[in-house]
Each structure stands twice: as C-alpha cells, then as structure tokens.
Amino acid sequence: MANSAGSKKRARQAEKHRQHNASMRSMARTYLKKVTKAIEAGDTEGAKAAYQVAIPVLDRAADKGLFHKNKAARHKSRLNAAIKNLAVAA
Template sequence: MANTKSAKKAVRQIARRTAINRQRRSKMRTFIRKVEEAISTGDQSAAKSALAAAEPILMRAAQKGIVHKNNASRKVSRLSSRVAALGKQA
C-alpha cells in the first residue's frame, strides 16, 4: 500500500483516470454496438446515421488514449464498408 504523500496522491489520480477511461470505453462500445445492430437489421439509413454518430466517439477515444489511433481508424473503416455493402445488396 502507498505510504508516502505523493504515492497516495498518485493512487487517487489513477483511480479517477481509470473511472473516466472506463466510461469512455463503455460509450465507445455502445456506439459500435448501435451500428452493428443497425447493420444486422439491414436498414442502411439507420446504419449510416449510427455510423455518423459513432465515428467521432471512436476518434475521440483514440485521441484520449483509450484505443490506438490505427485501431479506431480500422474500426471506422470496417464499419463503413459494411454499411456501404448494405446499399449494394438491396
């Protein structure tokens, strides 16, 4: 257990940052799930609007260090291609 003043402060800071990161990660996953659900229903307009809402959340998560920038870009790219594919099959 931390026994210096600075170590105790560091523990408090880490706990606060962990809680914030957990919220951001959860929000990111929720928005991704909304896009996935819209894709599974086959409604392209709903999927496009869900993707438009999810993209800034994903990129902000990358900016804040929740996920790597390339990871966020890859997720956006793959979701975009799946949404685009909905229009081709219909």
C-alpha cells in the same frame, strides 16, 4: 499501499483516471454495437446515422489513447464498408 502524501494522491488520481477511461471505452463500444446492430437489421439509414454519431466518439477515444489510432481506423473502415454493401444489396 501508498505511504507518502504524494503517493496517496497519485493512487487517488490513478483510480479516478481508470474509472473515467473505462467509462469512455465502454461508451465507444456501445456506439460501435449500435452501428453493428443497425447493419445486421438491414437498416441502411439507421446504420448511416449511427455511424455518423460513432465516428467522433471513436476518434476522441483514439486521441486520448484509449484505443490505438489504427484500431479506430480499422473499425471505421470495416463499418463503412459494411454500410456500403448494405446499400448496394438493397
């Protein structure tokens, strides 16, 4: 347990940051799931709209260090490819 005033404050800040990061990470995952769900349903327009909303959320999460930038890029690339395949198949 923290003993000095400074270490107590640091412990409070760390907990606050942990909760905020967990919330942002969860939000990013939710937006990814919305795109995936639209792709699985075969809804090209809905998938495109959800993708456009998800991209800035993913980029912001990567900029803040919640995800590695390559992980965000990988998700974006795979989702975009799936949407393109959906459009071609339709």
